[in-house]
Each structure stands twice: as structure tokens, then as C-alpha cells.
Amino acid sequence: MTGLTENLYQYDETNERIVCHIIDAEGSLNRISELERKHQPGKTIIYGLPEHKTALEPAGYRQEGKISGFFNGQDSVVYTKFPDPDRANTILDEEVSKSMSIVEHDTTTYTNPELPADFHLEVATEEDMEAVASLYDRVFENYPTGVRDPSYLREKMGDSYFFVVVKDGEKVVSVAAALVRPRFNCAEITDCATDPNYRGHRLLYPIVIKLEELLIDKGIHTMYSMTRALSPGMNLTVKRLGYTFEGRLVNNCRIATGLEDMNIWTKVNG
Structure with a gap:
């Protein structure tokens, strides 16, 4: 069990990003799109499960990393998308x-x-x-x-x-x-x-x-x-x-x- 009973969404103004923890990938995408239109973040981050890849990749997300055992012993995949394309390009x-x-x-x-x-x-x-x-x-x-x-x-x-x-x-x-x-x-x-x-x-x-x-x-x-x-x-x-x-x-x-x-x-x- 992940420990989640619902999808969680947060807009992080300081870092100009949306951070989500999800159990339902398809059900979360419309809500995330609404938040992106409202806040215009540079980056959207989803902490999800490996099986969410099927729904998230066609929506423009890619895996940037994972956290082993994050969800009560289940691995979390860190999926990200860059509504601001410039933010995807590190100068470092x-x-x-x-x-x-x-x-x-x-x-x-x-x-x-x-x-x-x-x-x-x-x-x-x-x-x-x-x-x-x-x-x-x-x-x-x-x-x-x-x-x-x-x-x-x-x-x-x-x-x-x-x-x-x-x-x-x-x-x-x-x-x-x-x-x-x-x-x-x-x-x-x-x-x-x-x-x-x-x-x-x-x-x-x-x-x-x-x-x-x-x-x-x-x-x-x-x-x-x-x-x-x-x-x-x-x-x-x-x-x-x-x-x-x-x-x-x-x-x-x-x-x-x-x-x-x-x-x-x-x-x-x-």
C-alpha cells in the first residue's frame, strides 16, 4: 500500500513548480493541467508508481529518478514535465x-x-x-x-x-x-x-x-x-x-x- 487514499497536489511558489503524489495517473492529469494553467510553473513533478508510466509518458512526462521504498516500502518513480521548456536545459x-x-x-x-x-x-x-x-x-x-x-x-x-x-x-x-x-x-x-x-x-x-x-x-x-x-x-x-x-x-x-x-x-x- 502506498499510504495514499487520494491524489495530492501542491503548488510550490518559491521554486515555481507543482509537486504531486498520486495513486491514479489518468485521474490526476486533468487536475494537474488546471494547476498548470493557473500557476504557470516551470516544472511539474509527480511521485508515482512504475505502472503509471503508461499514462504519464504520452502526456509528456519522463522519469528523472526514483526513490526506493518511498511509498511504505514500494518504490516511487519521479516523473517530471517542463511546461517552461527553458527550465529543462541545465546550464551546469x-x-x-x-x-x-x-x-x-x-x-x-x-x-x-x-x-x-x-x-x-x-x-x-x-x-x-x-x-x-x-x-x-x-x-x-x-x-x-x-x-x-x-x-x-x-x-x-x-x-x-x-x-x-x-x-x-x-x-x-x-x-x-x-x-x-x-x-x-x-x-x-x-x-x-x-x-x-x-x-x-x-x-x-x-x-x-x-x-x-x-x-x-x-x-x-x-x-x-x-x-x-x-x-x-x-x-x-x-x-x-x-x-x-x-x-x-x-x-x-x-x-x-x-x-x-x-x-x-x-x-x-x-
């Missing part, structure tokens, strides 16, 4: 190719990396959100959600959205979050950032491992991450921690330099 192909070549040729693995001396790992609290938002603000000029606003973080955080941080003394120097999708019994490892002055210490490795442990304690074993295709760093991190590459989403969201390609990485623990 050469840079992305260089980045992914580094990742593809890397054979390092990590299982239990240790933090440097004097650094410590914590599950973040509301009191940390001011520092966490400040870190996001320093690292990202653009971001697809409101993480640079501490009030946004305090409002959103809870059992289904929580953070782990590394601190140097009392200073938050690295952070990542888990975004749980209870309907689908999976979670996204997201919102990863490290203070530029602390890069090279591999601080995200123990953070991601801790997030995975917390998710497993909640009974969630299927995890995925969307990483900037342009930057080797986070791609290397998740690959070294056992995640599998499952596709690249072109001009997917606004992050760092603007609209960027995002890689899909997945992992099933246990």
Missing part, C-alpha cells in the same frame, strides 16, 4: 559532470567516524534555532524552504522534523535534519550545512548517523536525501554512508546559486 552540465566524476570514483566508506576533540553532538532544541538559522543564512544565499528564519524552524520542528547539530563549545558549526513523512513511513535527510570555517572535519557524517539512529527508533528504516549535484561534498557524505544514487532532478529547486540540479540518494536500514 559541465560543472555537474566534474562533481559527479569525483563522487563516482570515490571508494571510501565510513561506519562510525569520530568527532574531533572538543566537539560534541546534540539533538537540537528550540533554543538552538536562532544559531541554526544563522548558520543556514551564512551558508545559503538561496534555499527552497524558510530555514534561515528561526521562527520558521521553531514552528516546524517536532516529532516529524528534527535536527542534530555539532557544536564547538556552545557554537553550532554543523547541522542536518530529518523530515519524516508519516503517511509513507519514510524520511528525508535534509537541510545539511557546515560553517565554512569548519569544513574538512567531516562533521556531517556523525550527524547523519545519529539522525538514522533516531529514525530507526521511530520505526522508520527507509531514508533518502536530495543533494546538490553541483557540489561533491554532500554527495560524497551520503555515498560513503551507504546511500545509493537513483537519479538527478534538473533545475529542481532554488538553493545556493539559484535553480540547481538535485541528486537522489536512498538507503534502507535493516
Whole structure:
């Protein structure tokens, strides 16, 4: 079972895209067309099932990737269409190719990396959100959600959205979050950032491992991450921690330099 009882539709104004989760491909197309006429998005994304290909491909969709186990253990195919044809053309192909070549040729693995001396790992609290938002603000000029606003973080955080941080003394120097999708019994490892002055210490490795442990304690074993295709760093991190590459989403969201390609990485623990 997918966990869906009806098709879900969302217009994401920040990223100029429509995002849908569907159980009925043919029944969803008219509704999506209505949303496209209303909002004029650059990209439409459908999280569906492999068998939806028959209905979606004739309507102009193509598979950009998949997320293994996304729908309560069933694989989700990520189908996309570009109402704005220019958005289908990434200007970063050469840079992305260089980045992914580094990742593809890397054979390092990590299982239990240790933090440097004097650094410590914590599950973040509301009191940390001011520092966490400040870190996001320093690292990202653009971001697809409101993480640079501490009030946004305090409002959103809870059992289904929580953070782990590394601190140097009392200073938050690295952070990542888990975004749980209870309907689908999976979670996204997201919102990863490290203070530029602390890069090279591999601080995200123990953070991601801790997030995975917390998710497993909640009974969630299927995890995925969307990483900037342009930057080797986070791609290397998740690959070294056992995640599998499952596709690249072109001009997917606004992050760092603007609209960027995002890689899909997945992992099933246990």
C-alpha cells in the first residue's frame, strides 16, 4: 500500500513548480493541467508508481529518478514535465559532470567516524534555532524552504522534523535534519550545512548517523536525501554512508546559486 487514499497536489511558489503524489495517473492529469494553467510553473513533478508510466509518458512526462521504498516500502518513480521548456536545459552540465566524476570514483566508506576533540553532538532544541538559522543564512544565499528564519524552524520542528547539530563549545558549526513523512513511513535527510570555517572535519557524517539512529527508533528504516549535484561534498557524505544514487532532478529547486540540479540518494536500514 502506498499510504495514499487520494491524489495530492501542491503548488510550490518559491521554486515555481507543482509537486504531486498520486495513486491514479489518468485521474490526476486533468487536475494537474488546471494547476498548470493557473500557476504557470516551470516544472511539474509527480511521485508515482512504475505502472503509471503508461499514462504519464504520452502526456509528456519522463522519469528523472526514483526513490526506493518511498511509498511504505514500494518504490516511487519521479516523473517530471517542463511546461517552461527553458527550465529543462541545465546550464551546469559541465560543472555537474566534474562533481559527479569525483563522487563516482570515490571508494571510501565510513561506519562510525569520530568527532574531533572538543566537539560534541546534540539533538537540537528550540533554543538552538536562532544559531541554526544563522548558520543556514551564512551558508545559503538561496534555499527552497524558510530555514534561515528561526521562527520558521521553531514552528516546524517536532516529532516529524528534527535536527542534530555539532557544536564547538556552545557554537553550532554543523547541522542536518530529518523530515519524516508519516503517511509513507519514510524520511528525508535534509537541510545539511557546515560553517565554512569548519569544513574538512567531516562533521556531517556523525550527524547523519545519529539522525538514522533516531529514525530507526521511530520505526522508520527507509531514508533518502536530495543533494546538490553541483557540489561533491554532500554527495560524497551520503555515498560513503551507504546511500545509493537513483537519479538527478534538473533545475529542481532554488538553493545556493539559484535553480540547481538535485541528486537522489536512498538507503534502507535493516
